[in-house]
Amino acid sequence: MTSDSRLERILEGGEFAVTSECGPPRGADPEVITKKGELLKGYVDAVNVTDNQTSVVRMSSFASCILLKEMGFDPILQMVCRDRNRIALQSDILGAAALGINNILCLTGDHQKFGDHPTAKNVFDLDSVQLIQTVKWMRDEGKFLGGDELKGVPKFFIGAAANPFADPFEIRVPRLAKKVNAGVQFIQTQCIYNLDRFEQWMGMVRDRGLHEKVHILAGVTPFKSVGMAKYMKNMVPGMDVPDKLIERLQGVEKENQAEEGIKICVESIQRLKAIEGVHGVHVMAIEWEQKVPEIVKQAGLHPRPSA
């Protein structure tokens, strides 16, 4: 074991893991996070806390992780390269480790153009691959990027994202290999709606033997409505939503679309569970955390192991 992470114990123990995420609030109210936490308690092994997702300013991932940690969760600190240079990133890595955060998800970060401060200056001193390398270097070599010795080493279980649907498709597996080379231990994928294409990607992952070097958690997001499905298809970069799913949602009454969305999500999880090399699911119920227990139960993933 490289960390005290509960998620690492579960995955290394060969159990199928379940993670979910909490988006921090647009304000200083801690209850937004703790209420979301209450909804997820007992249904997930670890909770991601997003880092100013879509470049919209929110309570910091770090602070929100601490609130969840106090509730007994094993939070996954998401860290993007958009807003902090290597000095700030390393400093936050140390601070998070000191406060008992065991998991980190290393991300590039959305461009600030999407957010509520599009006139901001971005940083991108490191990229996500270099951030993985940095956390590993600090943990395994006990040094700063600058070369000085650390007094107290941050023991992180290191994660990253993968988007099997972004372009160029042919580079998606080599890019995963690159993250593995950098030291990533678990991967959470972009929301998967096109399962055929995901299976094709997993086949390529297995051909390279990468599924034995990194734990892959397949990302799912339930649709609340046909409108949301269309938005995901047309407006979210790197998202592949097949038309047949949109048609399926269109085929049910508006008031039943949410239920149909949950059904699609559960069916997806069942299919994902059967794919060799998929070691867990990452349920991203965006501002719909109350549905996570239902999804987890219906997918036959409850109760969670005590680990």
Added chain:
Amino acid sequence: MIVANRKPLEEIEEMVKGYGKIILAGCNECVTVCAVGGEKEVGILASELRLSRKKDGNEIEIKEVVLERQCDHEYIEQLRPFVDEYEAILSMACGAGVQFVAEKYRGKPVLPAVDTSFLGVTEEQGVWAERCQGCGSCVLDKTGGICPIARCSKSLLNGPCGGSTDGKCEIDKEVECGWQLIIDRLKELGHLEGYEEVTPVKDWSTSRDGGPRRRVREDLKL
């Protein structure tokens, strides 16, 4: 070349509103090539300003000049014989030129008529695009001749990110994904095999992050 955009007339008018007699100085280098601050553009801007001020009953006298370069002493010196007769200098050169003129004529306000944008190329008639950010340590040998610093919206050295779709960048469907271009070119060259090696963190100290840059060639100094 250095590519610039002319500022809107209203903004320039606001800058020169307190002056009745100015020099409008174009530059024969980059800003001429990108059609923003050469002889023709000097003529146009001077006419626009004169007309607009005449309409307001507050005429302005403008001396139009086009210097060979505004980034070299010898050419800027050409303003010296008449500079004292004018209240301000409105420069159509890039930011470097504006500043160099200001350094030389410390007693005169020197005003920018253009917004300096980037180091780029003429992609086609009327279209200029960025190619270089002057980071001070070139990696083009490793990236198929396409710069990840200038062409990727996030300057990723281990790209592409998850926002690349159909060869386009997540920030805009009109913007090409720099990493798609890099990968396509490396593939064409048969050099894709190194892709999985992690490019280590960059030394940005040679870039602007290291402070204002200066290059000294002792062998060339007089």
